[in-house]
Amino acid sequence: MEILSWLQNLGADANAVAPGFQARSMYVFMCIALPVAMGLVVGMGLRLIERMFGIELGRGGGH
Amino acid sequence: MSAGEFLLGLGNFPYLALFGLVIGAMGGFFGVGGGFLMVPMLNAVFGIPYNIAVGSDLGQMTGMSTAATVRHMRFGNIDFKLGMLMIAGTAAGVEVGANILEVLKHAGTISIGGRNVEAMTFVMSLVYAALLIFLGQAMVRESLRTIQRTSGRVKLAAEAPASPVVLKLRTFRLWPMVSLPASGIEAISLWIILGIGFATGFLSGMLGVGGGFIRMPALVYVLGCPTVVAVGTDLFEIMFSAGYGVMTHAFKGNVHLVLVLALLVGTTIGAQLGASYTRKAGGPWVRFGFGCLAFIGVIAVMIKLYLSLFHA
Numbered sequence: 377m378e379i380l381s382w383l384q385n386l387g388a389d390a391n392a393v394a395p396g397f398q399a400r401s402m403y404v405f406m407c408i409a410l411p412v413a414m415g416l417v418v419g420m421g422l423r424l425i426e427r428m429f430g431i432e433l434g435r436g437g438g439h
Numbered sequence: 440m441s442a443g444e445f446l447l448g449l450g451n452f453p454y455l456a457l458f459g460l461v462i463g464a465m466g467g468f469f470g471v472g473g474g475f476l477m478v479p480m481l482n483a484v485f486g487i488p489y490n491i492a493v494g495s496d497l498g499q500m501t502g503m504s505t506a507a508t509v510r511h512m513r514f515g516n517i518d519f520k521l522g523m524l525m526i527a528g529t530a531a532g533v534e535v536g537a538n539i540l541e542v543l544k545h546a547g548t549i550s551i552g553g554r555n556v557e558a559m560t561f562v563m564s565l566v567y568a569a570l571l572i573f574l575g576q577a578m579v580r581e582s583l584r585t586i587q588r589t590s591g592r593v594k595l596a597a598e599a600p601a602s603p604v605v606l607k608l609r610t611f612r613l614w615p616m617v618s619l620p621a622s623g624i625e626a627i628s629l630w631i632i633l634g635i636g637f638a639t640g641f642l643s644g645m646l647g648v649g650g651g652f653i654r655m656p657a658l659v660y661v662l663g664c665p666t667v668v669a670v671g672t673d674l675f676e677i678m679f680s681a682g683y684g685v686m687t688h689a690f691k692g693n694v695h696l697v698l699v700l701a702l703l704v705g706t707t708i709g710a711q712l713g714a715s716y717t718r719k720a721g722g723p724w725v726r727f728g729f730g731c732l733a734f735i736g737v738i739a740v741m742i743k744l745y746l747s748l749f750h751a
Binding site: 406415 | 449499501502505506509682685688694707
């Protein structure tokens with residue numbers, strides 16, 4: 377749960393209606409890095425599994 | 440309301456992950472991204488404001504499309520030149536869509552029949568209802584046509600006749616013309632590619648959808664891409680449009696990181712489960728079911744709007 381609290385706190389300043397709002401660079405970085413990193417890990421993991429077991433992709437890739 | 444103001448209890452994480460799993464499984468099962476169901480359902484079921492639902496869903500979509508693109512790359516199904524050219528139009532579209540949502544976010548409340556409702560909730564609910572009706576009826580009609588054709592009740596020509604708009608776009612020859620050898624296209628106006636990118640980017644930025652339902656037919660029928668290349672290039676494009684979308688929404692404070700993580704965990708598992716069951720079930724009845732599901736989505740969105748109008 378620590379990572380969840382950290383993510384929650386990281387976005388706590390994302391109050392765009394507050395005067396002088398500017399998104400923190402770490403918050404913006406994590407917004408992009410979190411999904412991309414997870415996508416890369418999942419994609420490469422699945423690709424490895426497909427190679428190991430000789431699985432072919434179905435129509436549309438099942439995304 | 441921005442992501443920093445919206446208090447999402449960490450105890451909701453399992454429910455949101457479960458919700459992502461259900462939507463991901465349905466998306467994988469029916470062979471679509473499922474983004475057009477995700478945002479209105481996040482609003483209707485969990486009460487998450489549209490701007491946060493859109494921004495966070497784009498984060499989830501970035502992860503899913505990255506994983507799918509990595510898998511597709513080994514098959515060489517991606518036309519990188521086409522994808523890169525389209526990105527310019529997509530980025531402009533995402534920016535326009537995200538800024539319209541931003542205007543709605545700051546628009547405050549409007550009065551409908553003497554009752555006050557948030558302008559963003561009202562407009563987005565109607566736009567989503569229209570989108571779901573459009574997609575639902577298209578899927579139901581297409582699946583029924585396929586069912587009739589396979590049962591031999593209706594005889595169709597080998598190739599469906601192209602609409603006048605498509606025929607006109609195919610003959611559009613405005614400079615600069617580009618060739619796309621990977622897709623087998625000798626010459627196509629750059630403006631058509633940018634236009635397709637802009638239209639789908641606009642939908643991504645404003646509604647948090649991948650836009651595959653526009654990009655796929657456009658790539659196949661207007662540009663003349665082979666279907667396998669269109670699928671791979673579509674995924675590549677979703678990765679960039681969602682990635683750019685999540686960045687621009689992050690600058691506007693519309694991305695909730697815990698929500699992104701919960702949805703990512705759920706949809707990643709759900710999409711694989713759904714896709715494996717599609718191979719067993721498959722067929723037009725599945726698409727018919729998804730079309731009907733879109734109409735259920737319309738009912739849910741309208742109930743939520745009714746409640747926010749009369750029980751706020």
